[in-house]
Amino acid sequence: MRFATVEESDGSVRCGVVVDDVLHRLPPGTNVLDLLRAGTLSESGDAALSEGDTVPLAGVRLLPPLEVPSVRDFVAFEEHVEGVRRSVEGQSGVVSEWYEAPAFYFTNPHSLLGAHDDVAPPPGCAVLDFELEVAAIVGREGADLTSEQARSHIAGYTVFNDWSARDLQGREMRVGLGPAKGKDFAGTLGPVLVTADELEPYRDADGFLRLAMTVSVNGTEVGRDLLSNMGWPFEELLSHAARGSRVLPGDVLGSGTCGNGGCLAELWGRSGARQPPPLRSGDVVEMWVEGIGAIANAVVDGVASADAPPVPSARRRDRQRP
Known part of the structure; x- marks a missing residue:
């Protein structure tokens, strides 16, 4: 099944099952996260399909498929790491770690x-x-899962665009921590949550999902890859996330950026020039993943630095002690 959450013309939020660009609505007040927590996603979807309470997707706004408790974003594509490391650090290869x-x-x-x-x-x-x-x-709570156990804990999949402010990211990562303000302003999730069983036919002999992935800017394709080029399948990513920890229903595990033009920074690293150029207001970025669907977002003007709260520099202090 394919679950979506939408905002209707009257501002109400509804979720349901998508079939042929029609949303079969679940009862008001129902949401996908609660269904995952209750373990009733499939049964509720069947009920929605039998009720006949429908609305065309063309008349609603697609929201992220569910309210997300947390997002862990991995970096699972070797080719992406190669290109971006050259872009950011000017060095070739992939660190052994x-x-x-x-x-x-x-x-x-x-x-x-x-x-x-x-x-x-x-x-x-x-x-x-x-x-x-x-x-x-993630569909079920778990801790210290083997990769075999982890497969049954995955409820489904969706497309993810992890938008990146590369100039902010580059500065803050020189401090020795992960990205923060270079990342936390936006992430696109959608268009639907496709339940895991629907994508099983795409699984290859090595256990990876062989899904074609493309990205275009203003109608021109700039990247194309296969999800099966990941260094680890999602079950192993989930097992690692739950190692010495726990995962909960609704948690998101991003694959990390695919290779072969999955982001502009990779292309910049390989060519030595910022071509294609960084995104500008008016650009439209469209992504498509086989078996899941497409998302398309337009870039608009943001808040100018002069109009945002100032960021003070650190004050050097006399190092007094108690």
């Missing part, structure tokens, strides 16, 4: 946008970029 275990950072679940929402860069950003990813949605 990347191969040892899946790496991720936590990003902001409160800034997620719908499949066709406008995106504004954060104050001070002049180098805006996209990142083409797939996200897995």
Whole structure:
């Protein structure tokens, strides 16, 4: 099944099952996260399909498919790491630590946008970029899961665009921490949550989902890859996330950016020039993933640095002691 959450013309938020561009609505007040927590997603979807309470998707705004408690975004594509490392650090190759275990950072679940929402860069950003990813949605709570156990804990998948302010990201990561203000202003999730069973036919002999992925800017394709080029399948990412910890229903696990033009920074690193150029107001970024669907977001003007709250520099202090 394919679950969506929408805002209708009267401002009400409804969720339901999508079939042929029609939303079969669940009862008012129902949401996908609660269904995951209750373990009743499939049964509720069947009930919605039998009720006949429908609305065309063309007349509603697609929101993220569910309210997300947390977002762990991995960096699972070797080709992406190669290109971006050259772009950011001017160095070739991949650090040996990347191969040892899946790496991720936590990003902001409160800034997620719908499949066709406008995106504004954060104050001070002049180098805006996209990142083409797939996200897995956790369906059941778990801790210290093996990869075999983890597969049954994945409820489904969706498309994820991890928008990036590369100039802000580059500055703050020199401090030695993960990205923060370079990332937490926007992330697109959608258009739907496709339940895991629908994508099983795409699984290859090595256990990876072989899904084609493309991204275009203003109608011109700039990236194309296969999800199966990940260094780890999602089950192993989830197992790592739950190692010495726990995952909860609704948690998002991003694949990280695919290779072969999954973001502009990778292309810049390979060519040595910012071509194609950073995104500008008016640009439209469209992403498509086989078996899931497409998202398309227009870039709009953001708040200028002069109009945002100032960022003070650190004050050097006399190091007194108690």
